[in-house]
Amino acid sequence: METTNIIIKNLTKRFGQVAAVNNVTLTIEPGAFITLLGPSGCGKTTLLRCVAGLEEPDEGEILIGDKLVFSSRRGISLPAGQRNLGLVFQNYALWPHMTVYKNMTFALEIQKLAKAEMDQRVKESLAEVQMTGYAERYPREMSGGQQQRIALARMLAYRPKVFLMDEPLSNLDARLRMDMRAELKRLHHVAGATTIYVTHDQVEALTMSTQIAVMKEGVVQQMDTPDCVYHFPANLFVADFIGNPKVNLLEGVANGDGAVDLGNFKIQLAARTAPGQVVVAARPEDITIALAPEPGAVEFTAYSVLPAGADSTIVARRDQLELTVKVIGTSKIKMDDKVWLQFNPATLNLYDKTSGNLIHSKN
Amino acid sequence: MAFPAVFEQPLGMRALANARRFGRWLTSPKVILGLVMLVMMIYLILVPLYRMFETTLTYQERDIHYEPDAVVGDFTFFHWTRMLTGQIAAVMTYAPLQHSLVTSAGATFLALVIGSALAWMTIRTDMPGRNIINTLATVPYIMPSWTIAMAWTVLFKNRTSGGSPGIYEYLLGVSPPDGLAYGPLPIIISSALHYYTFFFLFVSAALMSIDSNLEEAGELMGASRWRILRKITFPLVVPALLSGFIMTFSKVMGTFGGPNVLGIPVGYYTVSTMIRSNMGLGNYADGFVLAITLILFAMSTIYINQKVVGTRKSYETIGGRGFIASRTRLRNWKFILTASVIVFQIIVAIVPLALLTWDTFMLVDGDFGLSNFTLHYWIGESNPAISNGVPGVLRNPDIYKGAWNSIQLSLYTAFFTALLGILLGYAIAKGRGTRLSKLIEQLAFIPYVIPGIAFGAVYISMFAKSVGPIPALYGTFALLVVVSVAKHIPYSARTGVSAMLQVGRELEEAGEVANANAWERFRRIIFPLTSPGFVSGFLMTFITTMRELSLIILLVTPSTQVLASMTIRYLENDDTQMANAVIIILVALVLTGNFIITRFRGGSLKKGLGM
Numbered sequence: 001m002e003t004t005n006i007i008i009k010n011l012t013k014r015f016g017q018v019a020a021v022n023n024v025t026l027t028i029e030p031g032a033f034i035t036l037l038g039p040s041g042c043g044k045t046t047l048l049r050c051v052a053g054l055e056e057p058d059e060g061e062i063l064i065g066d067k068l069v070f071s072s073r074r075g076i077s078l079p080a081g082q083r084n085l086g087l088v089f090q091n092y093a094l095w096p097h098m099t100v101y102k103n104m105t106f107a108l109e110i111q112k113l114a115k116a117e118m119d120q121r122v123k124e125s126l127a128e129v130q131m132t133g134y135a136e137r138y139p140r141e142m143s144g145g146q147q148q149r150i151a152l153a154r155m156l157a158y159r160p161k162v163f164l165m166d167e168p169l170s171n172l173d174a175r176l177r178m179d180m181r182a183e184l185k186r187l188h189h190v191a192g193a194t195t196i197y198v199t200h201d202q203v204e205a206l207t208m209s210t211q212i213a214v215m216k217e218g219v220v221q222q223m224d225t226p227d228c229v230y231h232f233p234a235n236l237f238v239a240d241f242i243g244n245p246k247v248n249l250l251e252g253v254a255n256g257d258g259a260v261d262l263g264n265f266k267i268q269l270a271a272r273t274a275p276g277q278v279v280v281a282a283r284p285e286d287i288t289i290a291l292a293p294e295p296g297a298v299e300f301t302a303y304s305v306l307p308a309g310a311d312s313t314i315v316a317r318r319d320q321l322e323l324t325v326k327v328i329g330t331s332k333i334k335m336d337d338k339v340w341l342q343f344n345p346a347t348l349n350l351y352d353k354t355s356g357n358l359i360h361s362k363n
Numbered sequence: 364m365a366f367p368a369v370f371e372q373p374l375g376m377r378a379l380a381n382a383r384r385f386g387r388w389l390t391s392p393k394v395i396l397g398l399v400m401l402v403m404m405i406y407l408i409l410v411p412l413y414r415m416f417e418t419t420l421t422y423q424e425r426d427i428h429y430e431p432d433a434v435v436g437d438f439t440f441f442h443w444t445r446m447l448t449g450q451i452a453a454v455m456t457y458a459p460l461q462h463s464l465v466t467s468a469g470a471t472f473l474a475l476v477i478g479s480a481l482a483w484m485t486i487r488t489d490m491p492g493r494n495i496i497n498t499l500a501t502v503p504y505i506m507p508s509w510t511i512a513m514a515w516t517v518l519f520k521n522r523t524s525g526g527s528p529g530i531y532e533y534l535l536g537v538s539p540p541d542g543l544a545y546g547p548l549p550i551i552i553s554s555a556l557h558y559y560t561f562f563f564l565f566v567s568a569a570l571m572s573i574d575s576n577l578e579e580a581g582e583l584m585g586a587s588r589w590r591i592l593r594k595i596t597f598p599l600v601v602p603a604l605l606s607g608f609i610m611t612f613s614k615v616m617g618t619f620g621g622p623n624v625l626g627i628p629v630g631y632y633t634v635s636t637m638i639r640s641n642m643g644l645g646n647y648a649d650g651f652v653l654a655i656t657l658i659l660f661a662m663s664t665i666y667i668n669q670k671v672v673g674t675r676k677s678y679e680t681i682g683g684r685g686f687i688a689s690r691t692r693l694r695n696w697k698f699i700l701t702a703s704v705i706v707f708q709i710i711v712a713i714v715p716l717a718l719l720t721w722d723t724f725m726l727v728d729g730d731f732g733l734s735n736f737t738l739h740y741w742i743g744e745s746n747p748a749i750s751n752g753v754p755g756v757l758r759n760p761d762i763y764k765g766a767w768n769s770i771q772l773s774l775y776t777a778f779f780t781a782l783l784g785i786l787l788g789y790a791i792a793k794g795r796g797t798r799l800s801k802l803i804e805q806l807a808f809i810p811y812v813i814p815g816i817a818f819g820a821v822y823i824s825m826f827a828k829s830v831g832p833i834p835a836l837y838g839t840f841a842l843l844v845v846v847s848v849a850k851h852i853p854y855s856a857r858t859g860v861s862a863m864l865q866v867g868r869e870l871e872e873a874g875e876v877a878n879a880n881a882w883e884r885f886r887r888i889i890f891p892l893t894s895p896g897f898v899s900g901f902l903m904t905f906i907t908t909m910r911e912l913s914l915i916i917l918l919v920t921p922s923t924q925v926l927a928s929m930t931i932r933y934l935e936n937d938d939t940q941m942a943n944a945v946i947i948i949l950v951a952l953v954l955t956g957n958f959i960i961t962r963f964r965g966g967s968l969k970k971g972l973g974m
Contacts, residue, residue, distance in 0.1 A: 054872050056387075073376070075383030081878025093869035097891045106887070107877030158877065 003030040003194050004065035004161045006051065011060035013046055020046040021057065022218035028211070033188050033195045034223075035205040038215035039241070044198045045166055047215070051196060052087050052164050053080030064162060081110075085162035086155035090170055092147045094139040100126075100150050101135040107158040125153040128187065145176045152187070163188070163195040169204065181207055202242050206230060214238045232349065236356040239281045239349065245313055245324045248287070250280040251353060260350070264319060265298045270345040277353035284326035286347035289314060290340045291333060297340035302333050316341060392881035393793040397803060400790040403783075404806035407849045411825035412809075418824050419443060419651045426648075446652040455649070459637040460656065466550045466622065466633060467615040473555035474611050475604065478562025481704070486570040489690045490701055497567075502712040504560035505957050506950050507910040507927060509620025511553040513934075513946060514715030516624060517722045519544045523629060527729025527939075530718075534731075545629040550622055554615050556711050561614075562607035569603035570596075588691070609665045609812070616661045617814020619913040623931060635816040635913060642820065642917050651824060654817035662812050716950060719943040728939050740940040751936070756944045762929070766948065768840070769909055769925040773956075776847040777904040780855045781897045783848060788859020789889070804856065811853035815913030822846045823917055838920045846918060847908050855900070862896035863889070902960040909953050926952070 006028040013021040020043045028034050036044035049055040051062060053069065056077050062070040064085070069078040080087075094103055101122055108118045126132050129149040139147055148168065155163065168184075169177045185208045188195050199205055205212050206226045213223040214237075222234035233239035239247050252262040256275035259266045267280055290297065300316035300323065312331040316323050316339055323341065333339060352359050388394055419442045422433040426441060433439070446456050481500050485493045503511070520529040521538040523545065531539045542548060573596065581591045622633040632640070634657045641650035693700055722728070726737040726749070739746070743755040756762045787807060794800030810818060822845070826836035836842040866889055874884040912927040919928040926949040933942035 052876060054875065056384075071380075072384075073380055075380030077384075077387060079878075080872070080875045081880075085876065087873070087876045089869040089873065091867065091869060093867065093873040095870060095873070095888055095892075106874070106879070110878050110883070 003192050005030045005063075006065075006162065006194060006196070007061075007063040008047075008051070009061040009063075011047070011050060011057050011062065013043075013050055013055060013057040019043075019218045021050060023059075024218070024220050026213060026220065026223060028194060028196070030194055031192050032210050033185075033197065033208060034211040034213060035197045035199060035209040036213050036215055037199060037202060037205040037241075040200060042215040043218040044200075044215050046218075048164055048166055048196055048198045051162075052085060053078060053083050054087075083162075084160050085164055086158065086160035087164040088151050088155055088166065088168045090167045092139075092151040092168075092171075094147055094151055094154070096139050098138075099135065100131075100137050100139075100153075103139070103150065104135075104154045104157045107154075111158065121157045121159075122153075125156040128156055128190075129153045129183070145172055145180070148172060148180065149183075152184075156187075156191070161193060163191075163193045165195065165197045167199055168197075170199070170201070177204075184208060202244070206242075214241060216241075232358065233281070234358055236279060236281075236351050239351070243283060245284050245326060248282045248284065248323045250282065250321070250323075252278060252280060254278045254350070262321070264321075267343050267348070268296075268345050269348060269350060273350060273359065278359070279351040279353050279356075281349040281351060282323075282343055283347065284313065284324045286344055287323065287325045288342040288344070289316070289325045289327060289331075289333065290342070291337060293340050294342060297342045300339050300341050302335055302337045302339050305331060305333055305335050307331060314339070392885075393790060394799070396786060397790040397794050397797075397799045400787055400803050401799065401806070404803055404852070407845070407852070408806055408809050411821040415651045415821050415824040416655065419648050419655065421648075423648050425645060442648040442652050446649055446656075455637060455641075456653065456656065459632045459634045459653070460660070462547065462622075462626070462631060463616055463633040463635070463657070464660070466547055466554065467612050469547065469551035470554035470558060470615045471608060471611045473551060474559035475562050475607065477555060477707075478559035478564075478607065479566045479600075479604070481559070482563050482566035482570060484700065484704065486567050487691055488700075489692050490697065490704070492701070492705075496704055496708065499708045499712055500563050501560050502708075503557050505906060505910075505953055506557075506716075507620065507912065507930075507946060507953070508554070508557045508618055509624055509912065509930075510719070510946055510950065511556050511711070511715050512549070512621040512624040513930075513943060514718040515549050515553055516544075516939075517718040517943075519549070520628075527727070529729070530731060533729065541629055545625050546631045549625045550631075550633075553621050553625065554618060557621075558611045558614055561610045562604070565603040565607045565610075566600055569600045573599050605668060608668060612664060613661045613812050613814055616657060617816050617818070617913050619816050619916050620931070624934065635814065638816055638820055639916060642823070647823065647827075650820055654820040657814050657817045658812075661814050661817075665812055716947070719946055723940045723944040723947065725940060740944050750938045750941060753938065753941060756941065756948065761924070762926075762945065762948070765924045765926045765929045765945075766952070768923060769927065769949070769952065772840070772843050772847065772925055773905045773908040775844045776851065776908040777901045779844065779848045780851040780904045781901040783852065784855030784859035784862075784897055784900060785890075785893070786859070787852070787856040788861075788863040788893070789885075791856060791860050792863035804860075807852050807856035809853075810850050815850065815911070816916065818850050819846060819914050819917040822849075837918075838923070840923045842918055843915050843923060843925070846914060847911065850914050851904055851908075854904070858896055858900045862893040865896075866892045899960070902956065906953055906956045906960070909956065910949060 006026075008024055008026040008028075011021055011024045012019055022043070024047060026034075036047055038044050046055060050057045050070070051064075057070060057072065059072045060070070061068065061073065064083055067078075067083075068074075068076060069083050070076060095106070098106070104122050104125065105118045108121060113121070122135060123132070126134060129152050131146065131149050131153060134142065134146065134150065139150070142150065148171075151168070165184075169180050172180060181204060188208075197208065206229075209226055211223060212226050212229045214221045214229060216237050222229055222238045224232075224234075229238065230242055233242060236249065240249065250260075250262055250267070252260040252267070254260050254273045254275050256272070258269045258272040260269065260278055260280050262280075293299070298318065300318045302314055303317040303322065304315040306313040306315070307330045309330070311329065312327050314325045314327065314331060314333055316325060325341065350359050351357060420438055420440070422430070422435050422437050422439050422441065424435050426433050427435070430441065433441070446452060481496070484490050485497050485500070490496070516529065518529050519531050519539045520527075521532060521541065521544045522528060523541055528538065529544070577599070578591050578595055581595050586594065617635055619635045619639060622631070622636045623639070626633060626636060634653050638650045638653045638657070641647075641653065721731075723740050724736050724738070725731065726735050726739060737743070739749060739755055741755045742757050743749070744758060745752045745754040753759065787803065791800050791804050791807075813821070822842065823837065826833075826842055826845075829835040836845065870888055870892070871884050874888050879887070910927060912931065915925065916928055916931065919925065924932070926945055930942045930945045930949070933939075933945060
């Protein structure tokens with residue numbers, strides 16, 4: 001299938017005084033799977049709806065391939081149906097009074113396809129989502145997971161150049177969601193269509209996307225590969241939002257010779273930095289924890305120990321300071337044990353306390 | 364945040380962009396429809412109100428009698444001063460106003476007590492036969508509002524108004540006092556027995572939606588049953604009571620049938636009967652002054668009520684969510700309460716019809732003996748000695764014409780109301796949050812608080828003369844349809860909006876993404892999903908229009924008589940048996956319609972009221 005790029009330039013959409021999408025500029029490569037990730041109310045769904053043509057932005061431009069679908073400057077806004085894109089809704093939006101077949105051929109009838117062609121498309125699309133044989137069912141006769149697959153098949157059937165998905169997995173239970181992630185990723189791999197995917201679930205974003213755009217209050221905070229977003233968050237918001245358990249953010253003073261003073265102990269960095277108020281970010285899995293003193297390790301007390309089979313989370317305290325540490329397997333540490341924490345300079349990110357921006361990343 | 368691109372833009376291009384944007388807004392289906400609906404609401408509701416107001420402030424032709432210098436069409440406060448401060452003010456305005464307020468308040472209060480008690484007993488107690496009670500409770504509302512008033516006269520009328528005595532006098536040999544036969548007491552009772560249905564339906568729905576857990580929580584904390592009822596249940600039902608109050612009070616204020624039958628013989632005028640008598644004499648401007656007064660009173664009472672109870676929007680009714688409610692066990696009271704309810708329902712639903720039927724079999728009104736039995740009023744040929752030679756109703760072409768008119772009026776009204784409901788629902792629901800949508804919704808609510816007879820009066824002023832392309836509709840059948848549809852606008856809007864809101868926005872958007880145009884989306888997605896709601900609305904409108912009197916009484920002419928207005932005409936000609944026979948036919952038609960509704964999937968009185 002031919003794929004297409006999407007360019008969003010200086011896009012702004014206001015609801016009353018609030019800018020739900022605030023001057024967003026994004027370039028999406030052909031065949032990319034880009035996830036708009038952020039907490040509820042960050043503007044991710046609004047941005048998606050602007051691209052879809054269901055919401056008219058106030059400012060900016062949107063190009064899909066070489067087609068200018070929206071431009072405030074020229075007063076252009078193509079209706080959703082003429083943008084050649086498919087949308088999977090959060091609640092599937094299957095028409096309850098139509099069978100699966102009718103749901104899928106609705107758009108094909110408008111394109112005036114021949115009956116044989118339509119049958120062929122329905123058959124292929126149902127096979128792609130492993131729902132062969134369900135064509136005559138009504139939506140209410142199927143489970144949530146099956147409806148989800150049909151919603152996908154309905155989109156596939158009319159072969160849009162761009163797939164848009166608005167939290168398509170959020171109504172499924174945890175187990176089904178896992179399965180569908182794999183299916184969706186495979187589907188994208190096979191179809192190759194440029195995909196914009198909206199979610200508030202960081203695991204979905206990290207596992208499925210080629211690119212993640214993290215949003216907050218209508219502004220894209222960082223757009224990068226999942227790996228970069230996880231390991232080099234551009235600011236404290238992204239660092240804090242991505243990762244489970246959450247990143248440890250330690251406020252302190254950089255003394256100018258490559259160490260940060262946290263008050264009652266110091267953390268050594270991999271490189272020198274300018275002196276000033278900073279925040280050190282340390283992922284829970286990047287801190288090593290031991291039951292015996294080691295050179296350079298800092299003494300803490302195990303406040304709480306949370307084993308979860310494959311890994312364990314330990315909450316450690318030293319005076320007012322609380323840190324989360326994650327270790328593989330079941331930990332031998334018991335509550336109230338004395339523990340020694342070791343920071344690896346190569347894994348630490350350093351942020352400016354005032355601006356919240358990354359000033360120094362682990363290599 | 365700066366947008367340099369915008370500032371660099373040449374002026375002409377920016378204007379073009381704005382023009383395109385405005386063009387898109389203007390041509391989007393919801394906006395086009397919204398604007399059309401707005402114009403329609405203005406034309407059907409605001410313009411008539413304005414015209415009526417204008418008429419009261421200008422000299423009319425007949426005013427030259429009183430003010431020889433007056434120039435017809437000139438601005439004047441003449442009618443207002445005459446009606447509010449003149450010699451006739453006490454008789455023409457203040458007494459009727461007082462009577463209207465007394466009867467409305469009395470009837471509303473009585474209806475509240477009856478309706479709430481019945482609702483509580485059917486929803487929250489273990490009374491046997493609750494389903495039957497539930498069904499029968501809505502029967503009085505289905506019948507014409509003045510049925511019970513007519514039956515009352517059969518029972519209690521005395522010789523004050525001339526004519527014949529009622530059963531009471533026939534059996535007891537004593538004439539019932541005027542206070543029992545006519546005036547406020549019987550008006551209050553007969554209206555309450557008709558309108559308690561609103562309270563019954565609203566309170567039932569509210570009681571059904573109350574989660575028993577709320578009451579059980581109170582019980583666990585040691586509260587007594589009475590305390591729970593007072594502190595938990597009652598406050599939760601208050602919004603429903605308020606809805607019932609608004610509806611009942613405004614209806615009784617504008618009701619014409621009851622006060623006409625029970626008030627006029629002893630000169631007990633309410634505003635609605637006074638409006639009619641002014642209109643009958645051609646005193647349009649004076650009638651309009653009364654109509655405006657009536658509207659203002661109805662609106663301010665509702666407004667005060669809403670303020671007192673609080674800002675919660677109880678106009679939006681509480682939907683029954685069907686919790687399993689714990690039922691109060693009546694124990695020793697079970698027998699006596701059940702018996703009273705049965706007796707009450709027989710008295711209200713069956714006795715009136717029996718009395719009226721009996722009356723139609725009497726050759727001479729007031730002689731209840733068997734020797735007086737006749738079928739003349741049903742099948743008799745014209746006989747100059749009886750009723751001025753009017754033949755029995757089943758031989759009378761006027762009756763057939765009236766019945767046909769009634770059916771036609773009801774069908775047209777139901778059709779256009781449903782259609783308007785779809786359009787209003789779409790325009791309001793799809794434009795949710797926009798000023799246009801809010802404005803349409805607010806305008807659509809206005810007829811709800813305008814009493815029926817005043818609404819009819821409004822339309823006289825509007826369509827007496829031709830305006831632009833619209834011909835003078837006065838005296839035409841079309842006017843009856845227009846006024847009936849317009850009065851139903853609040854219900855159609857409510858049914859329409861709730862039907863549209865049930866269809867998720869995404870369902871239409873999915874069609875949009877699939878490149879279906881507005882008409883295709885409407886035809887293939889929205890209409891099939893919303894039509895069941897409109898079908899039950901259609902049938903309900905059919906019934907309520909069939910038995911509507913107050914609204915059209917000022918607008919019917921001899922050629923556009925419907926059954927409802929014919930009963931009043933026969934009554935005014937002293938052809939009581941004829942009038943009663945017509946009522947029986949009307950009730951038969953309405954009950955048939957209701958039977959069809961209840962057979963029809965999903966149709967019910969509740970749904971018809973937009974609940």
